[in-house]
């Protein structure tokens with residue numbers, strides 16, 4: 001059994017797969033290493049042999065997590081690293097090791113699946129887009145705040161924008177102009193996200209005409225699914241890239 005971890009800025013996404021195949025035994029989303037250990041304890045018959053992980057957190061925090069896993073399960077973790085070239089893709093950053101590793105793995109996963117040009121969108125705490133040409137050349141991408149950050153900035157820097165999570169969810173059944181604060185903010189942020197995604201799509205068309213695939217991942221992928229009917233929505237895209245970056249025999 002292999003433990004796979006995607007340590008994002010807000011959450012740790014985890015799953016346990018059986019062998020090197022794609023059989024997923026269990027998985028989830030947690031907000032701390034402690035919570036991860038608690039959830040793993042609940043899996044009957046858990047027998048971890050390996051761990052591979054990607055982290056956009058600090059080296060200290062990531063090393064702590066790897067130590068914790070070594071102590072608890074006696075396993076070493078393979079951590080995905082930056083590379084200039086991997087699996088037919090050339091990193092497009094001027095300083096290749098500055099490109100977020102979650103982006104890099106999503107790119108590797110997408111190019112592997114597409115075998116051609118692709119637009120990769122990851123909608124998490126931050127929203128990112130990346131462009132990979134048919135020959136595997138990564139052209140770069142864009143980073144902007146995701147919905148959780150936009151919403152929190154509004155809450156933090158205003159006095160009268162206040163509402164709860166339940167109201168927030170209900171506000172998104174339509175995208176007509178809001179008639180309450182919660183509707184106005186939630187729909188506004190959702191439209192900003194859609195506008196961003198739409199712009200990425202137009203840019204990809206300028207580069208490649210109709211000859212490219214779109215990959216959509218991250219917790220807020222559902223918010224833009226409708227505007228990208230041809231997108232492949234792949235919650236596990238980073239894990240696909242992780243298996244490419246950290247192969248285990």
Ligand SMILES: Nc1ncnc2c1ncn2[C@@H]1O[C@H](COP(=O)(O)OP(=O)(O)OP(=O)(O)O)[C@@H](O)[C@H]1O
Nearest residue numbers: 008009010011012029030123124125126218219220
């Ligand atoms: N128990 C849970 N706690 C938190 N999020 C959950 C939970 N279950 C499912 N989720 C979903 O998982 C998503 C987290 O994935 P997301 O891609 O946003 O990760 P992130 O760590 O916030 O972002 P990033 O990887 O960019 O730092 C949330 O948006 C939420 O929709």
Ligand SMILES: CC(C)(CO)[C@@H](O)C(=O)NCCC(=O)O
Nearest residue numbers: 056098099100101102103126143
């Ligand atoms: C942009 C995020 C936060 C998205 O998770 C991550 O990929 C990251 O920390 N990247 C480093 C900066 C960059 O990619 O240019």
Ligand SMILES: [K+]
Nearest residue numbers: 008102122124
């Ligand atoms: K992410």
